[in-house]
Amino acid sequence: MSNANHDLYQDDLLETRSPGFTIAQVKDIGDKLFGLTGDLFPLDSERDQNFHIRTEAGDQLVIKIANSAEDPAVIDMQLRALEHIAVVDPELPVPKVLLSRNGLAIEQIQAENGTEHCVRILTYLPGIPPMVDPADHALLRPMGACLARLVLDLRGFFHPIANYKLLWDLKHTSKLRQYLPHIRDANHHELVSYFLDRFDRNVLPLIPKLRAQIVHNDFVPDNILVAEDDPGRIVGIIDFGDMTHTLLINDLATTIAPMLCGHADPVGTAAEIIAGYHEIIPLEDAELGILYDLIAARMIMLNVIASWRVTIHPYNKEYIAGNVEQMWTTLEAWRIQDPADVTRKFFRVCSLWEMEEVNSIPNKANETLKSHLLRRARLLGPCYYLFYKRPVHIVRGEGVWLYDGDGNRYLDAYNNVAHVGHCHPHVVNAISNQARQLNTSSRYMHGHILELAEQITKRMPEPLSVCMFVCTGSEANELAWQMSKLVSGNSGVLITKFSYHGSSAATTQFSTELIPQKKLPSHVQTLFAPTSNTAFRKSDSGISSAITALGEHGHQPAMLILDTAFVSDGIYTSPKGYLKTLFAKTRAAGGLCIADEVQGGFGRLGQHFWGFQFDDVIPDIVTLGKPMGNGHPLAAVVTRPEIAEVLANETGYFNTYGGNPVSCAAGLSVLEVIEKEALQRNALEVGQYMRERLAVLQRDYPVIGEIHGSGLLQGIDIVKPDGALDPEMADCIMNHMRENGVLIGTTGQHYPTLKIRPPIVFQKEHADMLLGALMEALDEL
Numbered sequence: 001m002s003n004a005n006h007d008l009y010q011d012d013l014l015e016t017r018s019p020g021f022t023i024a025q026v027k028d029i030g031d032k033l034f035g036l037t038g039d040l041f042p043l044d045s046e047r048d049q050n051f052h053i054r055t056e057a058g059d060q061l062v063i064k065i066a067n068s069a070e071d072p073a074v075i076d077m078q079l080r081a082l083e084h085i086a087v088v089d090p091e092l093p094v095p096k097v098l099l100s101r102n103g104l105a106i107e108q109i110q111a112e113n114g115t116e117h118c119v120r121i122l123t124y125l126p127g128i129p130p131m132v133d134p135a136d137h138a139l140l141r142p143m144g145a146c147l148a149r150l151v152l153d154l155r156g157f158f159h160p161i162a163n164y165k166l167l168w169d170l171k172h173t174s175k176l177r178q179y180l181p182h183i184r185d186a187n188h189h190e191l192v193s194y195f196l197d198r199f200d201r202n203v204l205p206l207i208p209k210l211r212a213q214i215v216h217n218d219f220v221p222d223n224i225l226v227a228e229d230d231p232g233r234i235v236g237i238i239d240f241g242d243m244t245h246t247l248l249i250n251d252l253a254t255t256i257a258p259m260l261c262g263h264a265d266p267v268g269t270a271a272e273i274i275a276g277y278h279e280i281i282p283l284e285d286a287e288l289g290i291l292y293d294l295i296a297a298r299m300i301m302l303n304v305i306a307s308w309r310v311t312i313h314p315y316n317k318e319y320i321a322g323n324v325e326q327m328w329t330t331l332e333a334w335r336i337q338d339p340a341d342v343t344r345k346f347f348r349v350c351s352l353w354e355m356e357e358v359n360s361i362p363n364k365a366n367e368t369l370k371s372h373l374l375r376r377a378r379l380l381g382p383c384y385y386l387f388y389k390r391p392v393h394i395v396r397g398e399g400v401w402l403y404d405g406d407g408n409r410y411l412d413a414y415n416n417v418a419h420v421g422h423c424h425p426h427v428v429n430a431i432s433n434q435a436r437q438l439n440t441s442s443r444y445m446h447g448h449i450l451e452l453a454e455q456i457t458k459r460m461p462e463p464l465s466v467c468m469f470v471c472t473g474s475e476a477n478e479l480a481w482q483m484s485k486l487v488s489g490n491s492g493v494l495i496t497k498f499s500y501h502g503s504s505a506a507t508t509q510f511s512t513e514l515i516p517q518k519k520l521p522s523h524v525q526t527l528f529a530p531t532s533n534t535a536f537r538k539s540d541s542g543i544s545s546a547i548t549a550l551g552e553h554g555h556q557p558a559m560l561i562l563d564t565a566f567v568s569d570g571i572y573t574s575p576k577g578y579l580k581t582l583f584a585k586t587r588a589a590g591g592l593c594i595a596d597e598v599q600g601g602f603g604r605l606g607q608h609f610w611g612f613q614f615d616d617v618i619p620d621i622v623t624l625g626k627p628m629g630n631g632h633p634l635a636a637v638v639t640r641p642e643i644a645e646v647l648a649n650e651t652g653y654f655n656t657y658g659g660n661p662v663s664c665a666a667g668l669s670v671l672e673v674i675e676k677e678a679l680q681r682n683a684l685e686v687g688q689y690m691r692e693r694l695a696v697l698q699r700d701y702p703v704i705g706e707i708h709g710s711g712l713l714q715g716i717d718i719v720k721p722d723g724a725l726d727p728e729m730a731d732c733i734m735n736h737m738r739e740n741g742v743l744i745g746t747t748g749q750h751y752p753t754l755k756i757r758p759p760i761v762f763q764k765e766h767a768d769m770l771l772g773a774l775m776e777a778l779d780e781l
């Protein structure tokens, strides 16, 4: 009976009719060979005959009678795999193997027509079949994770029959061509041929290079059971009948394909399963690179084999061809996806999205970059992302220059943190001198904190005379929020349409750059930044309706918080009257007015030291950060004494690192450098120079739309010929400039605006270099 020639595909296995024993015969087999008596209920099977037995002793078992074409060695492999799992991962819910009266795991029986069959008994697992509801995502990640766990459990398992050739193994997808005549519909025929061609081109050459081992190879909803009270908890893995030695990624594609059937978002569904798998077994980029084609291969495999088998087993049509029609629709939906986009999404869900770009550039430096990216993904998790399609690996900075590990130099036109230039010697000395002497918390008296508070408040209008120190802009805004709520007794917040104010729980909710407008909580309402867009031109800022909207949700404004350089909104400064009106309306409604100077402060805007000074206003609270310590974590809240007093009476405030002597030394030295090197004036002059040259470029390059901002904070809109903003082009320009050694960013809603925000030691010759790289990008793109 053994299929001695294992070079043959097991077509006969799929061709041979399922066994046809009667219930009485099976009862007899159970009793004689295994000593079991009880009730029998038939179970579904593709090519075998299975029964559920409820024994008189109360045990629940499954009797499996194999197809006569099934090789006993293959069944032996499946049973030994179950035994192996029971040893290495006893908690994994797989069936246990029962021995016969003769002490054998497999017994052989003969049908009336003389065919021989292997028969075996396994424990019946409790649980229910999963609901395959496309709208329900509960099972997706757990499926990916459970499959990966099963793969790990089988890592050390081997069996001499493991390389037998099973048509259900995706390695053999090309073999499906011989069944194409069974596909009658011309469109379906074309669809299958299209994906077979892709498979031959993209997957076949890689097969010998990818990770392989013995895998389940059919981990799909039909073969798992979930808890009755928790559809996301897998409590049973059954049917090891397609187990074989193949690629890990084939096994994953096999799981994903049927899950996409009838799904409105097949790519998102696949990504969820991939993410669950990747958490347990990190996927390699070559594996992710072919996953789109492998998923398609499995879908066509399901349909081609079903179309063929229906013709030879018409009696089992319902079982064989159950999902075929829906799968054709899913395949068509899969085809219209852009494979590169799908792959990018798969990389992204595994936090490996930058890798694609890196892989396309073969040199030694990229090996280091690649290993960094993999370690980042593993060690830092999926929240972190890097700038540029080909991320930059910086090892040193000096003034406006950054250097990578290969000694390449980049002109830094982006970093506001290194406000007075990277590693400015005066700041570095101040930090290291103080670090050598003492660093401690603000619970002890120290002169630096007072000197810095004096230097900051000296630059603020009266009555902003109290300075409280924190470490980040987010903390500063969080503290401003606490104070505003206490002082006003209100609970609402007013922000601009595309804002960023920090990463703490509260400030994230004030950041429409992070939370889409639709998902903002009702205590946060938005108004227009002073952009030049039509919405703002035609109406006012929208503050009155924002206050009304707050009221409709039971809130009054506690605070209006504005980035005074409107960087996330696209980079603007306040036109005369804008802040004044907003402040007046907010105050009339009982709220406080917060100027977030984390971006615009410390002289960058040239004309004024602080962004709020562009209008005739005095904020209730000013928050500071980023440039304040030139890269050292230092931030602050400046306010009136009576506001700080309300907080003092309520809870007081302590921040271990806020205002420590080393941070204050950094802050003091930054202010000294700005003063000594006249950097505010530099920002004004170089900013004006850049602006004039940009105005000339604007005439020659229609892709340059409006230019806005002030000093060394400039936004350049990139537009299409019809004047619409063009985020894709902006992204291409930014990446092109990066490749030519000039670092800039993009900003604004959907990021259509080039963001120029260099250290403010930036000189005219640097501006020339920047504009040269911009022109080169515009000429070449």
Ligand SMILES: Cc1ncc(COP(=O)(O)O)c(C=O)c1O
Pocket (backbone or CB within 6 Å): 471, 472, 473, 474, 475, 477, 500, 501, 502, 503, 563, 567, 596, 598, 599, 625, 626
């Ligand atoms: C305007 C504004 N406010 C607050 C913050 C938060 O600062 P941090 O990242 O130091 O918490 C940022 C950071 O980009 C910012 O741009």
